[in-house]
Amino acid sequence: MSEATSQPTTPTAERLSVRCCIAGGGPAGMMAAYLLARAGVEVLVLEKHADFLRDFRGDTVHPSTMQALCEVGLLERFLERPHVEVSQVVGQVGPDTLHLADLSHLPTAAKFVALMPQWDFLDFLSGEAKRFAEFALRMSTEARELLEEGGEVVGLLAQSATGPLEIRADLVIVADGRDSRFRAKAGFPVEDIAAPIDVLWMRLPRHRDDRQAVLGRIGPGYVLVLIDRGDYYQSAFVVQKGGYDAIRSEGLDAFRQRLARADPLLADRTDALKSWDDVKLLTVTVDRLAQWSRPGLLAIGDAAHAMSPVGGVGINLAIQDAVAAANLLAAPLGRGRPTPQDLARVQHRRLGPVRAMQAVQVAVHRFVLSAALTSTRPFRAPLPARMFNWFPILRRIPAHVIGMGFRMEHVRTPDVHAG
Numbered sequence: 570m571s572e573a574t575s576q577p578t579t580p581t582a583e584r585l586s587v588r589c590c591i592a593g594g595g596p597a598g599m600m601a602a603y604l605l606a607r608a609g610v611e612v613l614v615l616e617k618h619a620d621f622l623r624d625f626r627g628d629t630v631h632p633s634t635m636q637a638l639c640e641v642g643l644l645e646r647f648l649e650r651p652h653v654e655v656s657q658v659v660g661q662v663g664p665d666t667l668h669l670a671d672l673s674h675l676p677t678a679a680k681f682v683a684l685m686p687q688w689d690f691l692d693f694l695s696g697e698a699k700r701f702a703e704f705a706l707r708m709s710t711e712a713r714e715l716l717e718e719g720g721e722v723v724g725l726l727a728q729s730a731t732g733p734l735e736i737r738a739d740l741v742i743v744a745d746g747r748d749s750r751f752r753a754k755a756g757f758p759v760e761d762i763a764a765p766i767d768v769l770w771m772r773l774p775r776h777r778d779d780r781q782a783v784l785g786r787i788g789p790g791y792v793l794v795l796i797d798r799g800d801y802y803q804s805a806f807v808v809q810k811g812g813y814d815a816i817r818s819e820g821l822d823a824f825r826q827r828l829a830r831a832d833p834l835l836a837d838r839t840d841a842l843k844s845w846d847d848v849k850l851l852t853v854t855v856d857r858l859a860q861w862s863r864p865g866l867l868a869i870g871d872a873a874h875a876m877s878p879v880g881g882v883g884i885n886l887a888i889q890d891a892v893a894a895a896n897l898l899a900a901p902l903g904r905g906r907p908t909p910q911d912l913a914r915v916q917h918r919r920l921g922p923v924r925a926m927q928a929v930q931v932a933v934h935r936f937v938l939s940a941a942l943t944s945t946r947p948f949r950a951p952l953p954a955r956m957f958n959w960f961p962i963l964r965r966i967p968a969h970v971i972g973m974g975f976r977m978e979h980v981r982t983p984d985v986h987a988g
Contacts, residue, residue: 582733587613587705588902590725590738592712593745594621596687597870597887599694600637601742604895606704607641609985610902613736614695614704615727617711617745621688621695628687628796628803629881632672632972634888635679640980643697644678650689653797656681658971660785662950669957671964672972682972684796687884701986710734712745715754715866722755722865739906740898743868744887747854747875755866762855762927765939767813768878769806770849773828773838775799786832787937789944793831805878806831809942813850821845853877855927857920862912869894869915874923877930879938880971886926892978893918899982922975929970 589605591598594616602612630652638644658670673680698704709730716724716735724737743751752759775797786793792807806828808816816824825839842848857874861867870887877883894915901907941948949955957963 582735584735586737587611589740589742590736591742591744592725594691594706595744595746596884597891598744599691600888600891601894602704603694603698604980604982605899606698606701607984608899608982609703610899611703614706615710615712616708619709621691628684630683630685630690631885632675632677632679633974633977634885635683636677636977637888637892637980639678647693650685650693653684653799654681655684658784662787662954663948665950665955667950667954667957668964670968670971672968674965675968675972715751740902741866743872744870745872747871749872755863757868758859760857760859762931764853764855764877765810765934766807766853767810768851768853769808770851771804771842771847773802773804773835774841775801787941789946789948790942791827791831792938792941807938817845855930857923861916864909867894867912867915879930879933882926886923886974889974889978890919892980896981925975
């Protein structure tokens with residue numbers, strides 16, 4: 570890392586130079602950094618928070634992500650961390666218990682979804698990346714502005730706990746999430762896709778003798794998801810877009826009763842919600858950039874395409890972006906500054922899978938979630954959904970979409986440290 574040769578531009582500033590600077594230490598940024606550093610490319614990751622401990626983030630690690638970990642020799646160590654394995658997706662729609670997906674037949678090293686807090690995943694990945702001299706991570710450091718010369722991006726201006734930074738880089742990757750400040754700063758047009766739902770996240774106690782909870786419950790006026798976290802459920806209650814204020818105005822007791830009606834299992838748990846501070850609103854956004862790159866700059870992950878929570882696939886699409894970006898850009902970065910054509914290849918490869926997955930999510934929003942939330946009558950699951958119970962082989966189709974996506978990327982970058 571070139572930090573040793575840094576020269577401050579002012580008495581209070583620090584100047585750095587690196588091949589690749591990544592804004593955002595989330596799944597996309599950290600995986601891209603790991604793979605590039607493993608391939609011998611100098612990488613600096615800027616993470617604005619002091620740690621990774623943020624609750625209610627995407628905590629499902631899918632088979633496609635674990636396949637990438639397997640291909641770089643990390644899967645066994647990753648699975649040593651506490652996690653819950655889910656190979657069967659079961660949901661309750663009205664009176665029907667539906668077996669919706671069977672991941673046990675996937676052609677991947679891990680044939681299940683690993684439920685693990687995202688901070689554990691990021692802590693694991695950053696710890697493995699630190700084995701490479703080419704990798705550096707600066708926490709409590711926020712990327713704020715693009716550094717431009719002649720219409721091209723040549724670095725970032727950032728603020729750390731100790732003062733301002735000027736970072737020169739052959740490539741800037743923005744992976745700072747759906748609220749990325751760099752979308753507008755880079756002039757990237759956004760294609761907004763209407764999302765008719767929001768989600769209320771909360772923790773509810775799990776008892777040791779609980780039966781295995783179904784992942785989702787759908788009925789007239791409610792959609793509830795319970796993710797097993799061992800000693801608690803990470804719980805998602807889906808509401809109509811903008812409906813949070815109306816629910817809050819009814820009072821916390823009424824909301825507790827809504828939860829208990831959706832799943833009687835929770836009737837003696839809802840007192841864990843002491844105030845509305847225990848309920849976090851996720852405003853659901855589905856969008857994508859029409860343009861992911863310009864000279865010296867590339868957006869990946871949620872910064873390039875915000876996903877709905879449906880299927881829990883956002884983190885895994887972000888990881889697939891990172892793998893593709895590393896595959897396509899490690900060699901150009903090894904030679905110097907990637908060309909605009911090099912950067913455009915990442916979008917060309919990843920845009921199709923993103924569009925396809927967002928189309929699936931929009932269909933689920935419209936025909937399942939919105940239909941349930943606006944219904945006032947008891948209903949059953951539609952006939953095509955009940956067919957998954959009658960013909961188990963059909964469960965492999967949604968398993969493939971959830972577990973592998975529409976294009977699973979394989980790691981092609983070398984490990985220059987091997988041997």
